[in-house]
Amino acid sequence: MLRFLILLGFSFLFMHLHVTGNISKYINMKYSYISYITIYVMFFLTFVQLIIYVKGDKASEDDCGPGCDHHHVRKGWKEYIFYPVLIFPIISVFFIPIATLDSNIVKAKGFHFDVYNDKDASAIHQFLQPDSSIYYGKEGYDEYMDKAKKKFVNNEQKVVLNDKDFLIGMETIYKFPGYFDDKTIQVQGFTYNEKELESNQIFLFRFGIIHCIADSGVFGMLVQFPKDIHFKNDEWINVEGKLSNQYYQPFKKTIPVLEVTKWKTTPKPEDPYVYRTY
Secondary structure (H helix, E strand, O other), X not given: OHHHHHHHHHHHHHHHHHHHOHHHHOEOHHHHHHHHHHHHHHHHHHHHHHHHHHHHHHHHHHHOOOOOOOOOOXXXXXXXXXXXXXXXXXXXXXXXXXXXXOHHHHHHHOOOOHHHHOOOOOOOOOEEEOOOHHHOOHHHHHHHHHHHHHHHHOOOOEEEEOOOOHHHHHHHHHHOHHHHOOOEEEEEEEEEOOOOOOOOEEEEEEEEEOOEHHHOEXXXXXXXXXXXXXOOOOXXXXXXXXXXEEEEOOOOEEEEXXXXXXXXXOOOOOOOOEEOOO
């Protein structure tokens, strides 16, 4: 019976995530069809387990009538020890509020981007600069980025990095910064203060999900205002300005910097994450 209840719980767990829309906080919605399939599979397995349970009870009654002297083996505690591991995810989703990633995650993990030191060329680091090259061969990636460059560079003089275009747009800017010299960039994100920054500088970030929350990263750029500013961490702002390049000592690398000409505070989006599109 316990197995039946656990399977039923997982079935309703996935349904609950889709109904509330919280499924987007765990996976790229490009793959939402997989979780839909999971719902049907889980309900099917629940139904099968119910049949097994009912047939098992009936067989026990038929085999053991009055005066039954069969020896029934009781299940030991070791056979039940894994059940709490299965029950915990169900309880946590239904009763623990879902938190979104914010600057506390950046602070907890540390703002030290060792990838810029080229210490480990084989490591996969997803931060600040989106990198899709790990999902393509060299030719495929070059073709992918050429299409992205044409989309953003050959169009109008103002590039708006909305939720849909944020990751691919940010990746294009980092890969081809010189092509954006005369363009106006508009982008929205949450603020993050770093002690090495000047008094008129701040990082502007979005958390991006490539496939699921396990491979999420914080992406964005350094923005520089015409005068000293003060934002607390996790304030959402919309900025507009021109791109320049600056050698940033902590990274030991030249990175794009947005020279801000216009900015305004904005409410936190209903869905603060951005997702990789294909």
